[in-house]
Amino acid sequence: MDKKRISVIGVPMDLGQMRRGVDMGPSAIRYAGVIEHLEHLGHIIEDLGDIQITPAERVHTAETNLRNLEAVADGNTKLADIVNNVISNGDFPLILGGDHSIAIGTLAGVSQHYKNLGVIWYDAHGDLNTGETSPSGNIHGMPLAVSLGIGHPTLVNIHGYAPKVKPQNIVIIGARSLDDGECRLIKEKGIRVYTMHEIDRLGMTKIMEETIQYLKEKTDGVHLSLDLDGLDPSDAPGVGTPVIGGLSYRESHLAMEMLEESEMITSAEFVEVNPILDERNKTATVAVALMCSLFGEKLL
Known part of the structure; x- marks a missing residue:
């Protein structure tokens, strides 16, 4: 396994949804030992701390049907700047959320460095709304639609540019x-989706x-965006929008483990730990365990 220089970025964003507490996700993941575990695997870790998220009045603008638009955009712009700098320095950006709206900033920062960025969206939801x-x-x-x-x-x-990623x-x-x-957008754009039906039928x-x-x-790089609600609530109960099955x-x-073996992942985020x-702290502990598998932890 190649040892990586990993820059950890916390994004305590809770403005992309209505349930409080997900802003404490980065702290919960750190408390679960993410830095220590990744260092134990031999990686060089720099914890860049948390991005400062501007407090908002939690407003719902009727004209746009978007909650906290300006504050979410501000936080994601800050994140995009940091992610861009991390990749420019040759490091691997590992982002800790925070709600999944932070993927807007992550992908804005990442995609500048790739002509054909791939995205694996590991999630119960499509996040393709407008x-x-x-x-x-x-x-x-909405972050995948935005991207x-x-x-x-x-x-x-x-x-200053769009789109960040191509549907194919x-x-x-x-x-x-x-x-x-x-569903209409998935069909219109031809986005590849593996629902739980395909996973049950074909196997992981x-x-x-x-x-x-x-x-x-x-693709010339692949970003992993992993929402903990992709897992069943019995394994990851601490999420804002759990979906059984x-x-x-x-x-x-x-x-x-298979993504680590493929050597294709060039950036990653783990989000929606509440x-x-x-x-x-079960869900944060699960998040850390999955990160360790992504970065090469093996039983033998």
Whole structure:
């Protein structure tokens, strides 16, 4: 296993949704020992601390159907700047969330460095809503659409360019809760999606083999965006939007192990850990264990 220089970035963002507590996710993940575990694997870790998130009045603007638009955009612009600098320095950015709206900033910072960035979206949800299709106006349900160049200009144009990723370079794994507008967009853009039906039917090994082959043929870097609600709530209870019938702890480890063996992941984020909703920091501990598999931990 290649030893990496990993820059850890905490993003205590809770403005992309309505449930409080996910802003404590980065602290919970650090408390679960992410730095120590990755150092034990031999990687060189620099913890850059947490991005300062501007307090907001938690507003829902009727004209846009977007909650906390300006504050979310501000936080993601800061994140994009830091991620861009980390990659420019030759380091691997590992982002700790925070709600999934932070993927807007992550991808804005990452995609500047790749002509054909691939994205693995490990999530119960598609996060492909816009202000027009979202039932809630929560921006954490929109980051993948935004990164495709679809959505409010304030979000789409962070760092001055769009789109950040092409639809043919995306694979969604674990989907089991999609809104009507998201289903239409998936079909329109031809986005590859492995729902729980395909995972149950084909098995995780086959899904990951297909995903790796599909992306290796067309990308020069791959970002992993892992939402802990992709896992079943029995394994990851501390998330804001749990959906039963999800990926198992063991399936998720296998996925991370296969991605590590593929040597294709060039950046990663782990999001939606909410310690207020958790059981003895179980979800943060799961997140750390999956990170360790992604970065090369083996039993023997």
